[in-house]
Amino acid sequence: MPRRLSGVGATRATGTGTAVWYESEPELGDPLAADAVDPDAETERFESARDAARGAIRAERERAAEQLDDGEAAVFDAHVQFLQDPQLAEAVGARIESGLPAEHAVDRAFAEFVERFEGTGGRTAERADDLRDVRDRLLRELVGGDRGDLADLPAGSVVLAERLTPSDTARLDPDRVAGFATVTGGRTAHAAIFARSLGLPAVVGVGEGLHDVAAGTEVVVDGTEGEVVVDPDAATREAAVGDERVDIRTAPVTTAEGTPIEVAANVGRRADLAAAADHGADGVGLFRTEFLFLDRASPPDEDEQYEAYREALATFPDGRVVVRTLDVGGDKPVEYLDPADDENPFLGERGIRRSLGPDADVFETQLRALLRAAATDAGGRLSVMLPLVTTVEEVVAAREAMESVAAALDAAGEAYAIPEFGVMIETPAAALLADPLVDHVDFVSVGTNDLAQYVMAAARGNRRVADLADPRQPGVLRAIRRAVAATEGTDVWAGVCGEMAGDPEMTPLLVGLGVDELSVAPAAVPRVKRAVSEVRDDAARDLAERALAAETREEVVAVLDGTVS
Amino acid sequence: MPERIATVVPEDGLHARPGATFVETAAESDADVQVGHTGGDLVNAASILAVTGLGVEHGDEVRVVAEGEGAEATLDELERILTTPEDGR
Numbered sequence: 001m002p003r004r005l006s007g008v009g010a011t012r013a014t015g016t017g018t019a020v021w022y023e024s025e026p027e028l029g030d031p032l033a034a035d036a037v038d039p040d041a042e043t044e045r046f047e048s049a050r051d052a053a054r055g056a057i058r059a060e061r062e063r064a065a066e067q068l069d070d071g072e073a074a075v076f077d078a079h080v081q082f083l084q085d086p087q088l089a090e091a092v093g094a095r096i097e098s099g100l101p102a103e104h105a106v107d108r109a110f111a112e113f114v115e116r117f118e119g120t121g122g123r124t125a126e127r128a129d130d131l132r133d134v135r136d137r138l139l140r141e142l143v144g145g146d147r148g149d150l151a152d153l154p155a156g157s158v159v160l161a162e163r164l165t166p167s168d169t170a171r172l173d174p175d176r177v178a179g180f181a182t183v184t185g186g187r188t189a190h191a192a193i194f195a196r197s198l199g200l201p202a203v204v205g206v207g208e209g210l211h212d213v214a215a216g217t218e219v220v221v222d223g224t225e226g227e228v229v230v231d232p233d234a235a236t237r238e239a240a241v242g243d244e245r246v247d248i249r250t251a252p253v254t255t256a257e258g259t260p261i262e263v264a265a266n267v268g269r270r271a272d273l274a275a276a277a278d279h280g281a282d283g284v285g286l287f288r289t290e291f292l293f294l295d296r297a298s299p300p301d302e303d304e305q306y307e308a309y310r311e312a313l314a315t316f317p318d319g320r321v322v323v324r325t326l327d328v329g330g331d332k333p334v335e336y337l338d339p340a341d342d343e344n345p346f347l348g349e350r351g352i353r354r355s356l357g358p359d360a361d362v363f364e365t366q367l368r369a370l371l372r373a374a375a376t377d378a379g380g381r382l383s384v385m386l387p388l389v390t391t392v393e394e395v396v397a398a399r400e401a402m403e404s405v406a407a408a409l410d411a412a413g414e415a416y417a418i419p420e421f422g423v424m425i426e427t428p429a430a431a432l433l434a435d436p437l438v439d440h441v442d443f444v445s446v447g448t449n450d451l452a453q454y455v456m457a458a459a460r461g462n463r464r465v466a467d468l469a470d471p472r473q474p475g476v477l478r479a480i481r482r483a484v485a486a487t488e489g490t491d492v493w494a495g496v497c498g499e500m501a502g503d504p505e506m507t508p509l510l511v512g513l514g515v516d517e518l519s520v521a522p523a524a525v526p527r528v529k530r531a532v533s534e535v536r537d538d539a540a541r542d543l544a545e546r547a548l549a550a551e552t553r554e555e556v557v558a559v560l561d562g563t564v565s
Numbered sequence: 566m567p568e569r570i571a572t573v574v575p576e577d578g579l580h581a582r583p584g585a586t587f588v589e590t591a592a593e594s595d596a597d598v599q600v601g602h603t604g605g606d607l608v609n610a611a612s613i614l615a616v617t618g619l620g621v622e623h624g625d626e627v628r629v630v631a632e633g634e635g636a637e638a639t640l641d642e643l644e645r646i647l648t649t650p651e652d653g654r
Binding site: 081 | 577578580581582585588589609611612613614615617618619620622624
């Protein structure tokens, strides 16, 4: 008879295997009587353990970087920082002086830091597992003990543990481990985040009931439902087998039903291009040209820009590269462009308004570079996107500017081509005007950060109104839907390039809303691709319908969490 | 004693990369640097344990105090870290 234990699903994937219990904390033994401890010798033991642990963490980081993305592997840099902290040395030193051997001094010093972190709550509390990780490393150096062969488990193991530290999780080999489940932990802990990166089925926060699962038992870890099924019956096992894991760095992805969804990357500096390609992006969905203009005394000339666009196109010979024309003003002032002295820069002269106004010459140079880049080998996939559009006239005027640049290039005998042409939907006006705008463009891309800010009249950076500036607000969702709906039944494609697009939790909703392309931070590409591959079209459409029908943010959140149907 | 008061801009607050950079910068300085929420206790800015323990989040107002060689330059740099969004936008 199968038993079901519920927890928090960390990955939308399911695995079946044999339970193996993992004990992470080394045994300490009894502290010696105080007079038997030589403080100098113990201090020396602590310091050499610290040096050894530092080497081990660096090696771990190298290894982890092959499987995880950079931001995640950086967790180990934080561990080195914890290890070398002056307060740690002080806290351990004081305990050694009071007569404790090094391992007990380390254990108690960390207990105090862990307590303080957990007492602070929030993101500080989430770092407590990092402290435990560093502590365990030090203790292993001091008293020996290994990780119970975590990296070397029999194929088909399901790891059960009280908790898994980041380095424990990073050691799990996705080819051998079928999944893991832990007594403690939440969705945003490193163990859960790493599991998503590794594509490893995982359920965390199962609670004490997990202890009743004996080693050797057959279990199913269902990360989608957030369930551990003990002694599964044939039907449960079969359902689990159909849920194959996907390779994250393959070429284009489709939903489970085969609907193609482009997953492109946002590029905000030159280094992002290589990162985007490394992470398997299909192309560039938002090339922020501002970085070409910042930190210098004068704008880049036409040739310099041409080279930058050509390089982006050459990086993705088969992929689309969406270049957004210069979007300065607002929070992105560029001194040499003589920023307007607007009382409220977010509602002042920024984006396309400057390109059609005081920066018309800069816009013309940019268009010349873009049209020339469109004529290079990979140039056929270039798209030009206008920021902060609010009227049809702006689109018409920008199109005319492009046509006159084309005529000038033609007259000069220069090679050029007309790129795909589109607009960002990031103002309420653009969302409301989506129907007429679509008649003038080849694509629209919804910038959810600015759209949420402008629709809700709530600054993104202001914590006091953070709940308002949230794309899960019904007002924002309906604006997004309106923009996407305008493209249906036309050749115009619809993308999303705000932070919302990079959150795999939002993927089913966005696909359900009818989005064709998601543009995300390079490091988020693999997880978004994986999320896309798990989307069921009907379920996503149904989810979107219910989210659109919701009247409050709370209802939207409940629909997304699956806590209401 | 020179000091700065800033509202924390990075989404991560003083966690993750901004926290690490902040602590590194304070540790590398010859000045003695302390940080805390405005109105709260100050802690050693060169200690990641102490700074993480503060639980500084995006939008919080913090006070940074420095004393000694290069105090002003260190404060300028720390203020820049506190007021620069992570993704450089």
